[in-house]
Amino acid sequence: MVTSSADAYSVPFASCVVCGDPATPPATEESVADASLPTVLPSRLPTPDLCDKHWADYRTDWLLLGWCVDHYGQALTECPVHHREIEPL
Numbered sequence: 001m002v003t004s005s006a007d008a009y010s011v012p013f014a015s016c017v018v019c020g021d022p023a024t025p026p027a028t029e030e031s032v033a034d035a036s037l038p039t040v041l042p043s044r045l046p047t048p049d050l051c052d053k054h055w056a057d058y059r060t061d062w063l064l065l066g067w068c069v070d071h072y073g074q075a076l077t078e079c080p081v082h083h084r085e086i087e088p089l
Helices: 052-059
Strands: 065-068 071-074
Touching: none
Parallel strands: none
Antiparallel strands: 065 071
C-alpha cells in the first residue's frame, strides 16, 4: 500500500452548531424574486453550519440562531465556550 504525507492529516469537516452532527450545505429553494429587493443581499455573517434536521428547523422558524463572540449557537442558551447567553440575531 502506498501512502503519502497527506494521509497523515485529516480534512476537517464542519459540524452542526447545535448538535455537532456532520453539517450539510443549505438547500437552495426556488422562489420568485421580489422586484423591489436587490438581487444580491450583502452578507454580514457567514452561513451557519447545520445538519439536515436543524436546517429544516431553521427554515420553519423552529430554530432561533444567535451569534456569540465569534461563532453561531442556538439563541437563548449558554455558550459552552464563552459561558454567556447567546443573543438572538
